[in-house]
Each structure stands twice: as C-alpha cells, then as structure tokens.
Amino acid sequence: MASANANVPRYIPNLSPSKSPLPLLNNQTSSTMEMESPLPTQNELGNGRQRGSFRDTSSCTGAEVLLTWDDLWVTVPSSSGTGKAILQGINGYAQPSEVLAIMGPSGSGKSTLLDALAGRLASNTKQSGSIKVNGRKQSLAFGTSAYVTQDDALTTTLTVKESVYYSAMLQLPEFMTNTEKKKRAETIIREMGLQEAMDTRIGGWSSKGLSGGQKRRVSICIEILTRPKILFLDEPTSGLDSAASYHVMDRIVKLAQQCGMTVIASIHQPSSEVFDLFHHLCLLSSGRTVYFGPSSAAYEFFTLNGFPCPIMRNPSDHYLRTINKDFNNVSLIQNEDTERGLEGNNCKLVTTEEATNILVESYKLSQFSQEVKLRVSEISNKEGRILQKGSQASFLTQSIVLTRRSFVNMNRDLGYYWSRLGIYVSICVCLGTIFYDIGHTFDSIQARGSMLMFVATLLTFMSIGGFPSFSQDMMIFGRERLNGHYGVTAFITGNTLSSIPYLLINTLIPGAIAYYLAGLHKGFDYFLFFVLVIFVSVILVESLMMIVASMVPNYLMGIIIGSGIQGVMMLNAGFFRLPNALPKPFWKYPMYYIAFHRYAIEGLYKNEFEGLSFPRSQGEGSSTITGEEIIEKIWQMPMSYSKWIDLYILFGMVVLYRLMFFVIIKMSEKIKPILRSFLVAHYKSTKQSNHGVP
C-alpha cells in the first residue's frame, strides 16, 4: 500500500518546523510529550504573518481586544425537560491581529459559539461560564465589534455603492467629511473585490442582482466600515467559489493584521489555501472541543491520534470528515506506523462517533488543552483596557440618511407604494362609477354611508399590501440595530418621513377620483378633509403593521395577524352594527373606543353630511332631514365634538402606535438580558441541586 503511493505527492501542511505539539493519548506516557508551546507569546502578538499591506489604515487606532471564554455552556430547552447542551464547557481565546476559525460539522455549535461570544444568543438559550473581553466582564459597545450574519439582510433595490455609502454615512463619526466617508466606502468595496459590481443593484426575489457570494461581500463591507476591533463572521465564504473565498479571507486577514483586529469566523469547508490563512482553529463536534490550537498544528494532532490526513486530501476536509457523525461514516485509525496500512495490523475501522470520542478525550488530556487553559487564565487574570463606545454619526445625520435611503428604496421597490397606487386607482374608479353622481335623494343617505365606510376601512386595509416590503426593511433594521448602526427613533423618523410623499400620492389621486366621480360634498375644503382622513388612516394602518412586524417571525404571520386585527376593528366601528346596539361589556367598552375605523368614519360622515339636507323618505314632497340629524339619529354618532377632533384622535393614534413600536423594541432589548439572567440563575440552581451541591 505504501509502495503504491510512494510516487504520489502528499499534501504538505503548513507546519511550524520547530513545533511538535504532541497530544496526550490515554495510553501514552508523558515521556513522549516533550514539546514546545505551539501558542504565540504576548510578544509575538500583532506581528502576525506578513501578507502584504492593506491600504486604508487611517482609522486603525484604539484598543486591541483579547477575548476569552472559560467553561462555556449553552443549553436550550428540550422536549425531555432536561435541556439540550449546544456547547459543553468549552474554553478558548481570540487574539488581536489573528483569525480564529471555528469549524465543525453542521449543527456542531459554531454559530452558537459565535453568538455567545458576541452577546447575541437567542432568548430561549441559557448560558453559563465566563466570557471576558480584555480580562473584564464587559459588553462589546458600538464601534468595538461587528457581526456579519449568515443571512444577507440588505436593501435589494440599492446598488453596491449606495448600500455601502449609506451605511458609511450612518456609522462613521460626525467629524469625518462626506468625501472621506465616500472614500472609505469605495476603498472597502475595492478591497472586497466588488469594484466591477459597484453599480449593480443587490437584487432580491423580484429582480436578479448580485450573486450570493457578492452579497456576502457587501455584508462584510458594511460591517468593517468602522474598522471594528473585533469582527465576528458567520460563514463568511458561504456561496463563494474557492478563488473568491480566498480573496475575501485574505483581505480580512490583512485587515486584521494591519488594524490589530481580532477576527472570529465560523466556516464550513475552507479550501486548503483559505485554511492556511487561519492562525487558530477551534474544531467542534456536538458542542465539544475536538481541537483548539494553531491551525497548522491540527494536522499533527490528527496524525498522532491515529487519523492522518490521506494523500492529496485537503486537511480541513479530512478533519471534518473524521468527526462528521451525520452519515455513519467510518474512519481508519492507525496506531503506529501510518504507512503500513490495514494488512500491517496497525489499523482498524472505527465509527465517526468513536473517532470523535477518541479525539475529544485525547484533546482534553493534550498539551493543547493545557496551553489554552493557561492562556485563558493568564488573560482573564490581567484586567486590560475598558472598551469605549466608538463615535458615530449624530441622530440628525442618521435620520436624514435613513430618510433618503428609505425614500430611494420606496421609489424603486414597486411593491412598496406604486403597485398599491395602481390598485387604489382601480378600486376608486370602480367606487366612483358604482356611486357615480350620488345625488341628494333619500337613498343617497345609505349610499353615502356605505361608500364612506368602504373608503375608511377596506381602502385603508389595502395598506397591508406593502407589508412584505416593510418586513424586509424590518429585517435590515434588525441587523443594523443589533450591530448598533443607529437607534429605533432614527429608524421611525426615517420611515415616517420617507413614506409621507408616497402616502400623499396614494391617497390624493385615488381619493380625488372617487370623490369627484361620486359627487360628494361640494367644496375643496371638504375634499381636503376627506383626503386627510384617508391619509392619516393609511399611516395608522402602517403604524399598526409596524407593531405587528416587531412581534412576528415572518411577513406571512404578519399579514394574517394584521388582517385579523383590522377585521375586528372594522366590524366594531359602528357601521355593521350601530353604536347603540353594540354589546356593552366588550364590544362597546372598550373596543368601540379603540377601533380606529370608528374615528375615520365619524370624521368622514361629519364632513359629508354636515350642512346638507335630504328628504325624510322616498318620493316627492317629503319633508327634509338635516345632515346633523342623520349623523346623530341614523348613524348614532356623537355631535358634541367636530370632525377635526376625529382627525386629531386619528393623528394621536398614529403617534401612540409609533411610540408603542418604539417601546416594544426597547423593551425586548431590555427584557431579553433580564430573562436570560433569570434563566441562567435557574439553570445554576438546577445544576447544583442535580449534583447535590448545597
């Protein structure tokens, strides 16, 4: 076997020549373990491997970040009630100017580790153990860290240049000029190899734009604009071919070295060239550490534990294949002479489960593990610099930029307002022709009531059509908010201001068609009030949908829940069942007062009927009834206040709904940590009682 392969070139790993990081196997004695520490010393930090220079270094200042995690456990509730451990007491560290790769089969806990370190675990998880930044328990404030998620939540209608530029305007400090910000954005786009795609739109479900790999790179560009001190990358190379993967990772490594940035990246299947770029490797399997140490020494670790990398196989593929339990693989374990093969009786087949257990146990006893513990305690026992929040654009700048960005997006995304305008116009043409020249007969009282009810309810209900586009905006907001790009108030301001012109067009044109075709109350001021009520009602529905969007996981759920809420409010607005007939305990009090459609139809009815008179019954010669009487007696609406009060109430509701959205987002941010610390406390007490600890 050996001779058959003698002429086949073997993969040459990037091993440190003088380092022999032998692991401790259970059956080995310590005499076989004489070794030099494979870990860099503090003096070596920052020197890194020199891989050329990175051009824009103007902002590479500030404190470096050393991150450690010790006995880190993350559990989630399981059906058995005992909880499922996703991470099982792992240790490790990440250092400035270096890239730590987290690798492991799918579901091994890579993203969870990244989330735990970045402080953004899901609220249903419980975390225990210690995570320290520069030896202190401190959070990673804006400007100090950035996180590139797996899903590229980007504004699909913007070009690459616009996306990165708007983001630069939002994130970079006020003291930088617009030209400097633009330059920074362009430099980063070029560094990520996107110069050819600068003017290409991101693209989404409706139009093809960038490839998946290019979107990944745009996401990275956006997050590294501030030159964060610590960068978390979740699958940065997914969707990229091997050349692009190398290109992107190489840029990140250079940036790390140039700026003293600490990079932690979870990665699925790096090519050998990409793998070679990593300084350290954390290999996980089912939340346990299989290996943590210099990436170059992993080859030897596997070899010495009986799992040498076969000829011509990419070592990182080999590591993952050895520990991937998903497909009932088997591995060949070689005890001594790796060249003799099966017939030499030194090999046996083991399942991947067994192979993983051997490696995990071996790692625990190895010098690597000891070194990691030593380094972790060394760093955690020395309190370093406290991280200061980075400077960013002012609230005013952020609001202006968000308004502009949102305005451009609303204009280009046909689903946001333009398609709705088309539908509104069509419906209003139908409405206007069905109620054409409504007149002032007895029958027109009912006809007016029905038409205005339709306008106030079903027409405003159609605003729900823009929800998919809005929910995409919410996803982007969620990502940018988590990364601290801007606050909730700036988002609400931007969204509100940018939508106003479109909502005006959407209500003015269709409103005019319906109003004048039907021949409603003559006079421009009456028409203006009519449009104002529809306008505010549509903003109200949008505000309601904002609240819904902040609470539901996807837009389909949002549409279902939003329609349900509106349906109930419409039913209860006092038209389908007159106000005095509404059952008192619930539908009259409080629902009739909460239903915003009630104020919309009240305002519209007062606007339409006040000042007009109609025959009391069908036929000629009948006496007349005034509009005021109709409102009070037929529609059972209060005349103690004017139509303007109804409009003010609607407007007040818009403010209230937007405030509610603000409070919900803020509260969820405040409640999540409290909930998590409660769960952690509960977890600790359960753990202690399970182990009989007093």
Ligand SMILES: Nc1ncnc2c1ncn2[C@@H]1O[C@H](COP(=O)(O)OP(=O)(O)OP(=O)(O)O)[C@@H](O)[C@H]1O
């Ligand atoms: N919040 C959560 N609630 C329940 N289970 C979770 C949660 N987060 C992660 N898990 C589970 O923990 C395991 C590890 O998930 P994680 O996303 O960390 O794996 P991964 O190694 O990043 O996988 P992949 O490479 O496929 O993204 C999975 O089985 C996942 O279903």
